[in-house]
Every structure is written in structure tokens, then in C-alpha cells.
Amino acid sequence: MPIHIEELLNRLEKNGYEAYLVGGCVRDFIRGIEPNDYDIATNAKAIETESVFSDYRTVDIGSEYGTIVVVTQYGNVEITSYRYDGEYDDRRHPSKVEFVNNIEEDLGRRDFTINAMAMDLRGNIVDPYGGKIDLSRGLIQTVGDSAKRFEEDKLRILRAIRFATQFDFDLEPKTMGNINKYANSINVVSYERIRDEFSKILLSKTPSRGLHLLQETGILNELIPELIPTVDFDQKTPYHNKTLFDHILCVVDNVKPKLHLRLAALFHDIEKPNTLTIDESGKGHFYGHDILGGETAEKIMRRLRYDNITINAVKVLIEQHMKAHDVMTKKAVKRQMNRVGEEYIYDLLNLMIADRICTSEDRDIDFLLERIGIVDEILNNSEIYKKNQIAINGNDIKDLGFSEGVIIGEILDFLYELVLENKDLNDRDKLIELIEKNYK
Template structure:
């Protein structure tokens, strides 16, 4: 087993809580990533201490208690924020998303039993070593994503876990275990209960993950259940692992207005909606098109920066409507590519020739 070596400030937090009589572990994704020889982005701590007891153990640190109702406090350490969560058992769920209530526990195994996948139901103690009550380490070796316990129940509790399965598949390069996948596909109707914002967050993480193309090929039904506006998924395309080009590649067969409606439903910020739909409409996702998008992103230019306006083109004879917008976008592309000078004379001349 690879050696798990939490950073010094994490060990200090564990030691402080343990010295006050509170059993404390590293738990979840940080343990998974350490076993995969990946650098954990965060080290989450699970403890028998209640939120107020955790805060009392660190009088010299700023403590954020915004998540205390669900057992989580955030310690602001010199090395950065660290989340410390009380061991807990979830009550009944509501709306296929959140538990109605949370009961705090003193038992780490009870806490791990409520987690989504076996590879995330792992804990590590500096003295006691690895705790793996559900076979997560074996699933790591086999490259499998398997629900903890009954997968139908897990997905009924929280429908977001269906998308998380596909997302972790893309991020880790794992396959969804047969029984877990069958339950996920049988539960696709639950996805409609999720907020657009949550769907956006999970799909963005999936699309920007190293194995996004493989996950899209393996699990198209999951993606399409989250994006019912699409009838099929386009073939994967090599584009930078960034939000705008990845979403543009996914939606490239959509009309701009349809794509805009989908993105609004998913609660994308207006700026990102504009950038994605612009890339769909104007920039074929070729190396040249992506290079142009990069210049646009770096320059930060918009239609407002052009030396001409829509009114100027209407004076030339253009009609208000989509054609006018497309003409202005074409002028912006020309300026960004260096083919046109951003001067009133040059832009009006080009627009007149291309009416």
C-alpha cells in the first residue's frame, strides 16, 4: 500500500483533537487520491468532536462555522483553510438530494457507511493506518466505481450521485461497476429533480477531466438525461480542458438560441453564455478557431470595442436581426485575427463588400 503522508498542519490538527479525547481521521477523497499517488487538493478531517468542541480546541485560529448545522467548521490555518466535520449519520432524505436531518456519531465506520462510493469511503489515522470497511482499496486497484451498500437506495437518496459517478469516471479513468451502473440507468428520471446549478457544476467537472471523451462514450444516457435538450452527443473533439471550449464542443450541433436556453437553465453566468454561444456560432473548433478564441479571451474584446456599431451597419443597408449580429461578430473576428484594422473606415468598407 502506498504510504499516506498528510501535511504537517493536518497532523497537528489531528493530534490536537486526539489529545482532547476526540477520535479523528483523514477521510474521503484525500485518502483515495493519496492511495492513487495523486496530490490531494484538500485534506478533509472527520472527528468525533462536535463543531463547538472543535472550535474550542483551536482558540488561536479563526474558525468559520457556516456549515456547523451539518457538522462542518473550517479552520483558517497559515497553510490555508481546513474543513473539519463531525462524524455523522444521515437521516431520511428529501427531494432526492438532501437529508432531512443529521445525527452526529462517535463511530467512524458509521460515517463512512453514508458515503457515495467505496473509493470515497476510506479513512486514514496516523497511528492506526488505513480503515477500509467497504472494499474501497480493492476497487481502486480494479479501477471501479461501486456504491457503498444498495446502489438504488444511494441514488434515490441523492440523485446527484448519478452524475458524480460519470464525473469520477472521467476524472479517475475508472469504470462504473456493473450493478452500480444498472442502478444509475434505472434511476435516470431522478436527475430532473436536481437544480440547474448542481448539474452545471458536475458536468463542467466531467467535461474538463482528463477522461471526458471516454466517459461521454461510455455513459451517454447519463449525460443526455441531464441535458434533455440534446437528442444525441457529438463525437468527442480535441479541445483545451477549459470550460468554454469544452461546453462549446459538447453543444456544437445546437443552434445558438437553443444552446443559450440550455445554458440559462443550468444557471451559467451571462459572460460564459456569451462566450460559449459565440464559439459555437462563429469559431469552428479547429486549431485555427481555438487559437482565435484564445486571442479573444486574452484580449478581452467585445462587440462594444468595435469602431462601428449595429446602427452603422443598418445605415449601410443591413437589416436588424440575426444577420446583423453575425456581421458584427465577423468584424470582431477579423480584428482579432489581424485581418482588419479596428477603424471605422476599414470596418465599414469590409461590411459593405460582404453584404
């Protein structure tokens, strides 16, 4: 237990109050994992907590709910009074709370048994709902009536699937039954809260498990209905022996756990059902699914309130994921790097590799591994690959007497291609000479 947490617990006890670690940090301690954050529950009221820690900076983030944040040099710690929650009128916060005097009653308001344990300064565990047993059995179940827990806060439906995915646990049958029952009410939750839970599912070790659960329970249909046509979709191509949905989930599992990359994997083939054409031999083709997929992914991510940086990264990866030509010159690789950017070129290659290994054949990826080596060489040698790296710009060309934007763009493209071939040409005077020779 970190020293600053021991100090907070000890300070409360020395002032005559009970104090326990609660929630996820206790669960993580039992699982042998270092917690990311710590929450404390106490029978001290908010005003008493502030008095105990008068020499610390404290922040009132919800004293009506009994919560005070104590600011330490090692991080902020929420300290909350024991309480019992009333009705959840806004489907997230209780409309009123009743402060109680024992930890067992406080634990009774929590979502899942594995999160309803408390631990004191000496490591003693309070576990009235069998959370420790459920941890050992690998089981996610609610505290008490699952219907009541989900009625209180519909986000718990998604949290149950998130925990099952992160920990590779099973969902207790009654809990699973009520997830199915309340799936169509998930959209009453704010998209920001949904996005945060969904992102944690995607960043799990095996996100396909959570995505399968979302599809089986009907939640996926509520959150991302655009993905439903991929379920059971036959791609009608010898390259794929999986349904489109299963192929997508395989790709998601096989890319690195970066949020923008997992999102790109999830949406990379989303427009295949809408672009299917079948040739004379009965083989399926999906012309333009990459560009349309980028547009659809953007709409979905804006709906889920993802930030612009993430959206733009996902869109460019989807739009470029089909540019996996078997043979690619260094010049062509540089063009691709210019389109994608140094920050995403390795992610694009990771997506391309995952896309190929998730097909029916043992398809060759050696050429993509070679392309990674080419990218390494370009970057390590500081070779030119971006248009804005050439030693002349649009204003310079205007100064030479060119005024139309179209011709200026054409000249820049011409010079860019020459410089990619021969870096020694990237000299302002040489480039001006080339312009005058070819355009005047």
C-alpha cells in the same frame, strides 16, 4: 501531508479525540495524487471542535450536522463529527443526523467505496468497505445498497459517472443497473449541482467516455434532450464516416480542457439534424446550423445555470466555427479577430482544427496552423484589428454634422476597412479628411 493538516489532526488527538482525514483526499493519497482539499472527521462534537481551535477563526457552516470550518493561512478545512445520516427528505441533506462514536459507522454513510476510507496522522488506513481494493481494480461502486445511496441523493447518479470518467474506472454492475433505474429522476436535483458535476465530466481527460455513459444510461436525455437527435444521425456527406454524436464527442476530446471550449465543441453541430437538406446527388447540407446552434446552446446553458461570460464565449465560438475558409488574407483574419476577440481567437482555431481532424478524411489543417501564425504576428506587432482601435468614433462623426445612426455605422465600417489595409491611415486628421472626401 501538509504541515497545517498535521497540526489540526495532532491538536485534536492531543485533546483526547480521534481524528482522521476522510473522503477524496484519502483516495488521492492512495493514488499518489496531491489532494486539492482536505476534510477531517472526529469524535469531537462541533462545540468541542470550536473549543479545541479557539485560537483559530472558525465558521459554523452546519453545526447541526456536526461541521465546523477551521480557517488557516493555507486554506479552510472542514471538520465534521462522526455521524450517521437519517432519511434524505430534500434528496440532498439528511432530515436528521445521529452522532456516533466510531469512524467505521461514519464511513458507512458515504457514497462510494473509494470515498469511504479514512487515514490517521500516522498514515494508517481505515477501509471497512474495500475502497482500496476497488481503487486497484478500477471500480466505482456504492457503499452498501446502491438503490438506497441513489435514493438519498440523486446527484450521486451523476457523480458515479463523473468518477468513472475522471479515473477511467468501470461501474460495478449493480451500481450501473441502479444508475439506469434512477436516471429519469436526476432532474429533481438543482441545476447548479448538475452543472458542476457535468462540467467536471467535460473537463476530464477523455470526456467522451462520460458522455457515452450519460447517453447509454438515459441521463443525457433528461439533462440535454436536444443532443439526442445527433445519436445515430447519418450526416450523408463524404466528409464524415462517424455518426454525428460520435463526431461531436471526438471534437470534445480533441479541444483543450477549457470549459467554454469543451461546451462549444459539445454543441457546435447540435442543430445539424434540424437543418439537413439533401441535394440532387444525395449529399447532405446544413445551412445555418452554426447560428441556430449558438441559439440552442445558449438556451441549454441558461437552463443549466452557466454564467453569462461562459454562455457568450460558447455562443460566439459556435457561430464562428464554420468560418474556416482555406484561404484567408490577413485582413480577413483581422475581421475574424474583431468578431471573436483576442481572448477567444485561439480557442476558435482550436475548435476548427478539432472539427476537421474528426472527419472521415485526412483533411488539411495546415491553413489553420498558418492562420495561428498570422494571429501571432498581428498580436505581437500590435497591429490594429478591432473597430474601437481606429482613431475616430461615432461622437467625432456626429461633430462633423452626421446625425443618423445608420450613416455613422456605415462611415465607421468604411474607415475600419481602410485602416485594416493601411495602418498609416489611422490618424484622426487623415480619417476626417477621408470622411469629408467620401461623404460630403
